[in-house]
Amino acid sequence: MRILLVGPPGAGKGTQAALLAKNLGIPHISTGDLFRANISEGTELGRRAQDFMRKGELVPDEITIGMAKDRMEQPDAANGFLLDGFPRNLAQAEALDGILTDVGLALDSVLDLEVPEDEVVRRIAGRRMCRQDSSHIFHVDYTPPKAEGVCDVCGGELYQRDDDREDTVRKRLEVYHSETEPIIDYYKAQGLVTTLSALGAVADVTQRALAALPDTA
Template identity: 55%
Template sequence: MNIVLFGPPGAGKGTQAKELAKHYNIPHISTGDILRANVREGTKLGMKAKEYMDKGELVPDEVLIGIIRDRLQQPDCKNGYMLDGYPRTLPQAEALKEILEKIGKPLEVVLNIDVPDDELIDRLSGRRMCSCGESYHLIFNLPLKEGTCDSCGGKLYQRDDDKEEVVRQRLEVYAAKTKPLIDYYSDRGILVNIDGTGSVEDVFRQICDVLDPYRK
């Protein structure tokens, strides 16, 4: 099965991607991860990408799509793949479509984990961190003592990007960037919206109901 996975910050996309990759024995391909791997391994495309990254510039689409093309032709993609973090724009979606057709691995389904903004704000703005690495939540995972880490006794804090006004801005940016892609894949008849408001298990079951018919 050949999948693209969309989901706003806080929708649980990372958790679902990890479980789906294991369940269906397909690689979870994060564009950030494969970009860093190519740079680390010193591939030709990786070195080209590094030139831009070292200057603080965005890696051009033609370099990124080349890296993705090479990754999708690796042996572990024989049963399919799950792309995460790509495409982000309509030109990228068109470039991806051409590449996938050339290598005989066209997209079969695009999953969009949908959660109302108010719930996403509650999920993200309720998170509290400790410098020791432990994390808590004001609704889902309270510490035993308010404001204090159970593990080390340290003072809990809220990350700047978890503050409500920042979360709202992140969601607005995500919606603006993603809506054209949602419409693009909806028009092609391969978009499936997943209700992401339930438990992790409920959302996973919904996704499996959609993906099982595509199992190879």
Template identity: 50%
Template sequence: MRLVLLGPPGAGKGTQAGRLAERFGVPHLSTGDLLREQVAAGTVLGRRAADFIDSGRLVPDALITAIVRGRLHSGRAADGYVLDGYPRSAVQAKALETILAETGTALTAALDLVVDEEEVIRRIGGRQVCLRDSGHIFHLRTAPPIVRGLCDQCGGELYQRSDDRPATVRDRLAVHAEQTAPVARFYADAGLLRTVDAEGTADEVTRRVLDTLGLAGVGGRR
């Protein structure tokens, strides 16, 4: 199974990608994670990416593609994968097509997780993160801390990231729509686009994804 997950911030791409990867025993390839791995390892690509990240610039398409190409050519991706965060532009979608041709493989589908804008704002706008950078994330509506404003794990103060504020989320959604609409069209033209209603619980969305793929009775635990 080789899947691409599309959808706006807050659509649950990471959650669904992780579930699908676990169910079918394939890697969940998040471009954010791949970038961090390269930077942490100090590879040539990682050092180049760090220069852009440290200066607050976007990592260029060519560099992201080179990192993705390296992973898809590796043995760990031979039996399939779930791509989360790539492609994010028509240029990247065409580059992925080239990589697939290089490996003699094809995508199973591109899943477009659709969520109402106001629901995205509720999801992202309620997030709070531990100030001590413990990695713990809470949500005022769906996963609140036991003590308001404090991390359950370490007692650190919780805060809202600036890019999670409603006005900023709306801007992010507008940028996302402009950049990724051509990607959806690209996969629709190729007959690979599958649209999934991503509102509701994570379990409900997973069931819809599997139904859309015709795989509801196949695979592992979920």
């Protein structure tokens, strides 16, 4: 099964993508992982991407598309994959369709995780990270530390990342609305989109997503 997961920042795409991929036995392919893998392995695409990233510039679509194509051609993706963060715009969506059409394949489903904008801001702006270990993450409302500003696990200082600040989050949402949201209409025209509420317990959202997938048996 070939699935695309879309939704605004803070919708929980990474969490749901990992859970869905595990449930379905297919690889989770995220843009961030593609960049990290290609850069660490020193591939030509990775070197080209790093040149742009060092200058603080956006990586061109052709490089991202090339990385995604290479990853989807790996043996573990022969029976399907779950895409998270790619395609990010209409040009990438059209390129993905072309890649799949060339090998006689197509997407089976596009799951659109829906979250109210105020909730997105609350989720992201409330996060606090531990300076000593970034895997220790808290939230001022949902998972507050026992002592304000102090990590429960190691006692490190908790802080708010610059890209988690409310003004930055709202700018990220503007980019999502202008660049990524149009691909939802693109796939709706193909009859592939199911919109799901991403509110509630993580396990509940996962069950909603699994129930929305087509029966390809």
